[in-house]
Amino acid sequence: MRETTPKAAMMKLRTRDGADWQRAIVSRRLACLGPVAFCASAGLARLATPLRAGEIGDAKLAEIADGVFVHRGQIALQSPGNHADISNAGFVVGTDAVAVIDTGGSYRTGAALRAAIAKHTKTPIRYVINTHMHPDHVLGNAAFKPDEPRFIAHHKMKRALSARSARYLEAAENALGAEVFEGTEVVLPDAGVEDVDTIDLGGRTLRLAAQPTAHTDNDLVITDQKTGTAFVGDLIFSEHVPALDGSIVGWMKVLENLGQTAPARIVPGHGPAALSWAAGSEPLQRYLGAVTEDVRAIIKRGGTISEAIETAAVSEASRWDLFDEFHKRNVTAAFAELEWE
Template sequence: MLKNEKTPLIRLGLRPNRRSVCLQLSLAPLMALAWPAAGKTSGNAHVTEISDGIFAHHGHVELQTEANRGDISNNGFIVGDEAVAVVDTGGSYQTGLALREAVKQATNKPIKYVINTHMHPDHVLGDAAFLPDNPQFVGHAKLARALGARSARYLEAAREAMGEAAFAGTEIVMPTLEVSEPTELDLGNRKIVLEPQPTAHTDNDLVVRDRKTGTAFLGDLIFSVHVPALDGSIVGWTIVLEKFGTEAPALVVPGHGPVAMQWPEASQPIQRYLGKLASDVRAIIKRGGTIKEAIETAGESERGKWKLFDEFHRRNVTAAFAELEWE
């Protein structure tokens, strides 16, 4: 049972030479989860038990660098009586390896599933670290096509950004289990539901919802602190978030930002951002303005409310304009 597994974890976490496992057993001080204690990420990944049997790792809100080795997105795992499902694996073989070590410290149950919430390299490039476990690699039915069109580029960019040493071992693993409709997986006395989404953040977003605790890994459907990155459809994304609110999960793991948040606090800022971006761009289109004007002005009121704004915002405007001008 899960309770039995916690005991050794706490011990491990408290051992002075084991600084990498940080535990948070209570749900109450959620804000405290936002920024787990600092420490090195060599060895195993910092994970926080955000809910009964659900562990999440906080990735840096940064672009990938040699120093962070692609550890720039949140990921985690769900432990059942018989099996473990890993959700996302970070941006390099090494982040995957660190997460795998964290799983091994938390439980001796086998890793049966490695689920990718979408195609982006900061979420999938650690997959190869789990190949020895021979799990099912699970993704949205459109994940394989999306990765197929991008993998060479993703790998090249990751190698360039992180350098050869941090990149070593990184490869793309194609999904072995493709999900095109809501699908239940049984981890042993624990069922999780995979919910493929229509085009939103990307055209292959997959939500992982734990029935037992009502916790949902939303991947990059939720950005917090880190400015959103639009690589799908601004209209679709807005609708998906609205619909999600009608069946709001008890606890949310965003793709970037704090490892655990509650609805609607998790969704309000990104809904505000997407709403502002869409309304500004639509207004410019309506009065016959150009994409260049939009890039320079749309959504500028969001500046200062997000990290990495300059790295992503203008590209988001470009994408939003190219989409909304067809309305």
């Protein structure tokens, strides 16, 4: 008879035999197959003119200011049908260099953006800048490796992305399927912005400003000084419900700061290709304010996370897309942060 105390069971990782782990893996895969199969058939329905295997189309672009282009990603979760083309990406064209800002959530999405850039300009792509570490903004980086650009991000982005790489890749492969996922890898930045840096593209300068912890702990704002256009990444969500992965209090502070010098126009991480500062920031500030206020009240009277999840800021539900997919998680994160106040 084996005698193992509960403590021993806690201290040592429970060893499972190989078969057990295999079963565990199989059951995980199975859990994923359902939605994939469903999406694959949904994808078929809209596949009017199938492309040849390996062919990559090019991305739709809007020129929102002189020499500033944005590809608007879908407001959706990643799926085989959308290739994780679910966040906004863009580029700025100078006389000497092109800077790409965010690359979508898969190699394919990055490659489509690259193909579109190549049709538009022969100026070489010398910079790929990521607004933060989330996979839907960075997993297309690999498509730009042939250009040998400098990959630039907030100085804290590299460690944040390294810590999450394995999970991001696994989740993307599961959601996209092996074929759509093909070529996708993590390309870490090789230069980090500590405070403020500038990049000269020839005839125009980009200003890169590292932000304190807000949407994540590595948000970077990229402003084209010639046109006053700021790529704010996920510091601004529009239409798509915000997702909190940093600090809710920090986020509200950063929004307040950015509002002091409101840029002429902004490119949000999700939503329209371009917005005024007010149109982008006001709904977001209302949402974050409602979550903060409700969660603080629940904490104050000794309520639990479970209670907060069901009740906090539910008035916002009808105002955002993908509310059910992200809101409860935001409340959980806000609760775990605010209870330390």
